Amino acid sequence: MIEFYRNIARFLVLILTQIVLLNQIEISVFFNPIIVVFLVLAFPFDMPKWFALLLSFIMGLIVDAFMNTPGITSFALVTTAYFRPFVLQIIQPRGSYQSSDRPNVDSLGWNWYIKYSVVLTVLFHLVYFIILGLGHDNALISLLKTIISAVFTIVLIFLLQLFTLRHAT
Amino acid sequence: MRGFLDFLIRHYFTFFFIFLQSISLALIVQYNQRQSVVLINSSNRFIGLINRKLNTIESYLSLRSENERLLQENVKLRNLLPDNYKPNRLPQTYVNDSNLSQIYQYIGCKIIHSSTHKSRNFLTVDAGSLQGVTIGNAVISSEGVVGVVKTVSKHYASVMPVINADFKxxxxxxxxxxxxxxxxxxxxxxxxxxxxxxxxxxxxxxxxxxxxxxxxxxxxxxxxxxxxxxxxxxxxxxxxxxxxxVVDYKKIQSVMVVNQLLKSDMDSLSVEIDD
Known part of the structure; x- marks a missing residue:
């Protein structure tokens, strides 16, 4: 039950961070990190797959409402949630996942977590900026936006991991 | 039939994925059409409220320059006051109100939220349908063109500025x-x-x-x-x-929505031509 409340709290904190902090930073069109993707990364392993899809969809719509991009964030988040099980399978540690495992550094180590977060964060930003740029941006600009924003998001996610790591030990 | 049901159940994950993605796509497509009514955007009442709270903090930071700009505008407008002028000759034509129809109506409002470094930048203003704003109205500032009203709710409207990839x-x-x-x-x-x-x-x-x-x-x-x-x-x-x-979207705080009162007349003409 504590786990449940922690997840709800994490959900609120991250969505607020996205809206109140990250969306207000206006440095360049290339800098547009979407930290909400971390929520999809943090879904527990035993969460039903359909529920993961539905939850990503709803979270995407909430972010979209604030950014005036209806459908775009939800599209990219649902895509990420759809491919997550496949990525999990590919990078599965030796002897598969234990029931006590959580998708974080504490539980599975940096090596695993870097592979996991980089693949899914880049996938998310790639889909996001391709859809966002349809008909306006050429491939190079979309790619540049993806790289710059994804790198920043990944750094933020690692910082979040470091932060929670210290708490645990 | 059973085989088909089995197929559906086995691949429910993918079908649910496709189902959700088609909703997203429908939203994306619908939003890109002009004159569409969209619920999910910043003219929504709740989101407008949050944005307004954020804006009250932001507007304190730029009070000085905004005051200066207002002062300049006041000076300009004061110069236009009729009291400042003496007619060079007596008026020769009498203008009756019933001979004139008002074309443009200006509605002053404040920007409560704006983005300037996204691919699809947007402004939210604190005037909506109750104040007479309608979809497709022009938005200008004392400096020049700002954008076009994209969606309207009772109290708020979202404006697509020139710095939006869809603007022309x-x-x-x-x-x-x-x-x-x-x-x-x-x-x-x-x-x-x-x-x-x-x-x-x-x-x-x-x-x-x-x-x-x-x-x-x-x-x-x-x-x-x-x-x-x-x-x-x-x-x-x-x-x-x-x-x-001309407009610096990073500084701009107050704008005017221009309601074109004769637009429906003109639109009905072009509809007749299309037919």
Whole structure:
């Protein structure tokens, strides 16, 4: 039950961070990190797959409402949630996942977590900026936006991991 | 039939994925059409409220420059007051109100939220349908063209500014009647491109651009920007003209929505022609 409340709290904190902090930073069109993707990364392993899809969809719509991009964030988040099980399978540690495992550094180590977060964060930003740029941006600009924003998001996610790591030990 | 059901159940994950993605796609497509009614955007009442709270903090930070700008505008307007003028000769024509119909109605409002460095920048203003704002209205500031109203709720409206990849407005050069369409350059918060100006037109750096009034949205003669760089590269018969926009979206705080009262008259005409 504590786990449940922690997840709800994490959900609120991250969505607020996205809206109140990250969306207000206006440095360049290339800098547009979407930290909400971390929520999809943090879904527990035993969460039903359909529920993961539905939850990503709803979270995407909430972010979209604030950014005036209806459908775009939800599209990219649902895509990420759809491919997550496949990525999990590919990078599965030796002897598969234990029931006590959580998708974080504490539980599975940096090596695993870097592979996991980089693949899914880049996938998310790639889909996001391709859809966002349809008909306006050429491939190079979309790619540049993806790289710059994804790198920043990944750094933020690692910082979040470091932060929670210290708490645990 | 059973085989089909089994197939559905086995692949429910993928089908649910496709189902959710088609909703997202429908939202994306619907939003890109003009005049669409969308629930999920910043003109929504709840989101407007949050944005307004954020804005009260932001507006304190730029009070000084905003005051200065208001002062300048006051001086300008005060100079236009009728009390300042003495007629050179007695009026010769009597203008009866019933002879005139008002074309434009200006609604003053405050920007409560704006983005300037996204691919699809947006402004939210604190006037909505109750104040007379309708979808498709022009939005201008004392400096020039700001954007077009995209969605409206009772108390708020979201505005698509010039610095949005979907924005387009027709502009003419100050010394010539040639006009082209102005779009955002996609990167800087004050840069745009003017397209469709043929090679035989003389264009110089520093020329001003004004709205044409052809689009039935903006009144004609509102400043849009100045020519920054003219180049004749590319295979077409048209210049590539880089433009500096007049409005600084990072500073702007108050704007006017222009309601074109005769728009329905004009639209009904063009419908008749289309038929």
């Amino acid at each position: 407005v027709s502009c003419r050069l100050n010394h010539d009647d040639y006009y082209g369409s102005l779009v955002w350059d996609g990167i800087s918060s004050r840069g745009g491109f003017l397209n469709d100006i043929p090679f035989h037109v003389k264009v110089a750096v520093g020329d001003s651009l004004f709205t044409t009034g052809y689009s039935n949205i903006f009144p004609s003669g509102i400043p849009v920007g100045t020519v920054k760089k003219v180049s004749s590269e590319g295979g077409d018969n048209f210049y590539t003209i880089a433009v500096d926009l």
